[in-house]
Amino acid sequence: MGNAVPTYNVTKLPIVLASASPRRLQLLEQIGIAPQTIIATDIDETPLKQELPRVYVQRLANAKAMAAQSNSKDSQFILAADTIAAAGRRILNKTSERHIAKKHLSLLSGRRHRVYTSVVLLNTLTGKTSSRQVCTMVQFSRLTEKQLEHYLDNEEWKDKAGSYAIQGIAASFIQAISGSHSNVVGLPLFETAQLLRGHGLIL
Numbered sequence: 001m002g003n004a005v006p007t008y009n010v011t012k013l014p015i016v017l018a019s020a021s022p023r024r025l026q027l028l029e030q031i032g033i034a035p036q037t038i039i040a041t042d043i044d045e046t047p048l049k050q051e052l053p054r055v056y057v058q059r060l061a062n063a064k065a066m067a068a069q070s071n072s073k074d075s076q077f078i079l080a081a082d083t084i085a086a087a088g089r090r091i092l093n094k095t096s097e098r099h100i101a102k103k104h105l106s107l108l109s110g111r112r113h114r115v116y117t118s119v120v121l122l123n124t125l126t127g128k129t130s131s132r133q134v135c136t137m138v139q140f141s142r143l144t145e146k147q148l149e150h151y152l153d154n155e156e157w158k159d160k161a162g163s164y165a166i167q168g169i170a171a172s173f174i175q176a177i178s179g180s181h182s183n184v185v186g187l188p189l190f191e192t193a194q195l196l197r198g199h200g201l202i203l
């Protein structure tokens, strides 16, 4: 049997991707582009007191773009993003601790929540940023204790906003989404492409 997976041409763009997330790189590849350079940033991700989810996610995406600036001498543009899950005003950030992940998933069980991603494109020559924020509504089915523990035994929840991965096993718990799917995985592809189009970087 032949290989049914099509191969795409991937174009390298003169941009820095300020993200260590393999998901973001794969998502860019899906739309046929690759960054010139990848820079992992290390910023303080502690929310401010009473900070609203959509304000927090924007602040972090901006901070990631700024943090990559000093190492990005060869590229004019820096692309950065941040993704969070929010249950009401509560921010459910990524964690590697099982007991926190369990709290997150218990909170999401049988409810709707929002996933926000902010994407920022920084022009290092002008110092100007363009950005988009996208919100997707995600409806979880009610999880039994057994389902929850079984899900946590698998490690896909680690370092994912909300402690689940829609692109993985957790898809079996997601009844519906309203809005962009790629936004939940870490980079809203339509809006990211629009940002790049706005600067003449892609068609």
Ligand SMILES: Cc1cn([C@H]2C[C@H](O)[C@@H](COP(=O)(O)OP(=O)(O)OP(=O)(O)O)O2)c(=O)[nH]c1=O
Residues within 6 Å of the ligand: 018, 019, 020, 021, 022, 023, 024, 040, 041, 064, 081, 082, 083, 084, 085, 094, 115, 159, 160, 161, 162, 164, 165, 166, 167, 184, 185, 186
């Ligand atoms: C909700 C959800 C999040 N995620 C991921 C997207 C993001 O990579 C991650 C949220 O953490 P982020 O801080 O946005 O990104 P990151 O730590 O992976 O990478 P970097 O800070 O270097 O840019 O959660 C999924 O992969 N699937 C999902 O269903």
